[in-house]
Amino acid sequence: MPRKTTIIGILGILLYIVGCYDGLLVAPADRFMGDIQRIMYVHVPCAWNTLVCFTISLVAALGWLLSGARARAEGRAWKWDELLEATTEIGVVLGAFLVVQGMLWAKPTWGVYWTWDPRLTTVAVMELMFVAVLALRGFVDEPVRRATWSAVVTLVAYVNVPLVYFSVKWWASLHQVQSSPSTVDPAMVLPLRINAFAVLFMSIGLMGLRTQLARRQRQALLGESDSDSTASSGGAA
Amino acid sequence: MKSQRIFAIGAIVVAIGGIAWIALGNLGENLVYYWTPAELHQNAAKAAGATVRLGGMVKTGSIVQGTPLTFEVTDGTDTVKVSTSEIPPAMFREGIGVVVEGTVAADGSFQSKRLMVKHDNEYRAPKDGKMPDEKAMFGTLDDAATTAATP
Numbered sequence: 001m002p003r004k005t006t007i008i009g010i011l012g013i014l015l016y017i018v019g020c021y022d023g024l025l026v027a028p029a030d031r032f033m034g035d036i037q038r039i040m041y042v043h044v045p046c047a048w049n050t051l052v053c054f055t056i057s058l059v060a061a062l063g064w065l066l067s068g069a070r071a072r073a074e075g076r077a078w079k080w081d082e083l084l085e086a087t088t089e090i091g092v093v094l095g096a097f098l099v100v101q102g103m104l105w106a107k108p109t110w111g112v113y114w115t116w117d118p119r120l121t122t123v124a125v126m127e128l129m130f131v132a133v134l135a136l137r138g139f140v141d142e143p144v145r146r147a148t149w150s151a152v153v154t155l156v157a158y159v160n161v162p163l164v165y166f167s168v169k170w171w172a173s174l175h176q177v178q179s180s181p182s183t184v185d186p187a188m189v190l191p192l193r194i195n196a197f198a199v200l201f202m203s204i205g206l207m208g209l210r211t212q213l214a215r216r217q218r219q220a221l222l223g224e225s226d227s228d229s230t231a232s233s234g235g236a237a
Numbered sequence: 238m239k240s241q242r243i244f245a246i247g248a249i250v251v252a253i254g255g256i257a258w259i260a261l262g263n264l265g266e267n268l269v270y271y272w273t274p275a276e277l278h279q280n281a282a283k284a285a286g287a288t289v290r291l292g293g294m295v296k297t298g299s300i301v302q303g304t305p306l307t308f309e310v311t312d313g314t315d316t317v318k319v320s321t322s323e324i325p326p327a328m329f330r331e332g333i334g335v336v337v338e339g340t341v342a343a344d345g346s347f348q349s350k351r352l353m354v355k356h357d358n359e360y361r362a363p364k365d366g367k368m369p370d371e372k373a374m375f376g377t378l379d380d381a382a383t384t385a386a387t388p
Contacts, residue, residue: 012370032328065245080331098305110353111326115336117270148244159255172270174336179358188360201327 003212009205012198019045019194027188036108043101044179045195046094049203053091053160054130058158071164072144074095078218079211081147084154086210088133090203110174118167119175126160133157135218143218145183186229271336274315277347290357291317292336293346310335310347321349328354340358343362 023041030037063080073078102120103113114120133153140146168177181189238339272293291310299309305320319337329335339348340342 031361031363032356042359062245063246065242102238109326109328109356111328112351115353117336152248154256155245155252159252162256173274174353174355176356176358179360183357183359183361184239185360187362200361228317 001113003208005204007205008201010206012201012205015194016198017199019191021199022194023188023191027191028185030188033109036105039101039105041191043190044119045199046098047103048099049199050091050094050195051165052200053087053094053203054126054158054161055092056087056163057084057130057133057154060087061154061158064151065155068194078143078147078215081143081151081201082211082214083150083207084150085137085214086128086207088150088154089210092127092130092134094199094203095123095130098129099102099123110153115174117174118171119164119173122160122164122167126164128155129153129157129160141190143221156160197198254264264302273312274310274317275312277317278315278340281341286340288338288340288350290336290338291319292334295329295331295333297331310337318337318346320346321350321352323352325352326354328356 013077019041023038028039028042029035040140060083064077067077102123106115107113133150136153137146137150140149161233167173168175184192271290272280272284276292276294277289277291291312291313296309296311296316297320299307301307305322307318307320309316310319311317319339319341321337321339329352336353336355337347337349338351338353340350342348
C-alpha cells in the first residue's frame with residue numbers, strides 16, 4: 001500500500017497533464033503575446049509553490065527550534081528537521097525551474113533574458129540563501145547541530161519570501177504586478193488553477209518521499225556511529 | 238536547549254527586523270530600478286555621463302522607424318526623446334511601457350543601448366475579428382460567395 005502522500009503526488013502528475021493540455025491546447029492565446037504567454041501556466045504555479053515550500057520550511061524550522069526537551073528526547077522533534085530538509089530541497093528545485101521558465105518568457109516579451117529589476121533580484125537572493133541552507137546541511141554531520149543551525153538560517157532566509165512577493169508592489173520594476181482573476185481571461189484562469197494544485201500535489205508527493213529518505217539517512221548515520229564505536233572498541237585492538 | 242531558544246528568538250528578531258527595516262525604512266528610495274522622465278530631469282546632474290535606466294510609456298504617435306529608431310517616453314507630465322539602434326522586441330508598440338538603459342546625450346535626448354518592454358498583468362484572448370482563425374476565415378469565404386452571387 002503506497003503512502004498517502006505518494007497517492008497525492010500521482011494525482012498531481014495526472015492533474016498536471018490535464019492542466020497543461022488545457023493551457024496549451026484549449027485556452028486562448030494572449031492578444032499581444034500570442035502563444036508565448038502559455039509559459040504562464042507552468043511559470044506562475046511554479047512561483048506560488050516555491051513560496052509555499054519555503055513557507056513550510058519556515059514552519060518546520062520553528063517547529064524544531066520550539067520543540068521541548070521531551071519531544072527531542074523521545075525523537076518526536078526529528079519530523080520537523082526531516083520536513084525542513086525535504087521542503088527546502090523541493091523549493092530550491094522549483095525555484096531553479098522558476099528562473100529558467102521566467103528567462104524563457106522574458107526574452108521574447110521583455111527583450112532580455114535577465115535584468116536586475118527588484119523582482120528578479122529578490123528571487124535570485126532568495127534562491128541562493130536557501131541553497132546556502134542546503135549547503136550548510138551538507139557541511140554539518142552531527143544531526144542535532146545540523147537541525148538547529150539550518151533552522152536558524154532558514155528563519156533568516158525566509159525574510160526574502162515576503163520581499164519577493166511585495167517587490168513588484170513596493171518598487172518600480174520591469175516585472176508586472178500579480179495578476180488576479182479580474183485581469184486574466186476566465187478561460188486562462190482554469191488551467192492556471194489546475195496547474196497550481198498539480199504542482200502543489202506533486203510537491204506533497206515528493207515531500208513524503210524526501211522526509212522518509214531524510215529519516216532513513218539520519219537513522220543510518222546514528223546507527224552507523226553506534227556500531228562504529230563498538231567496532232573500534234572491540235575490533236581495532 | 239536554553240541556548241537554542243536564545244538562538245531561535247535572536248533569529249526571529251533579526252528576520253522581523255530585516256523585513257521591517259526594508260518595508261518601513263527608506264531603503265526603497267535607494268533601490269531604484271528606473272527613473273521616470275520627471276525623475277530623470279530632476280536628477281539631471283547625477284545622470285550626466287552615467288548609465289541609467291529610464292522607464293515610462295511610449296508616447297502615441299512618437300515612434301519614428303529607421304536607424305536609429307526614435308520615440309518618446311512619457312510619464313504623463315514629462316517626456317524624454319529616446320533613440321536606439323537596437324531592434325525592439327515584438328511587443329514594442331505605442332502606449333506600452335518600456336525601460337531603456339543608456340546615457341543622456343548633451344541635447345537631453347536618451348541614447349538607449351538596451352530596450353526592454355514592460356507588459357502589464359492583463360492576459361486576454363484576442364477580441365473577435367482581431368486575429369482571424371480558420372473557421373472564421375472559411376465563414377467569410379462563404380459570405381463573400383453569397384454576397385458576390387446576390388447583387
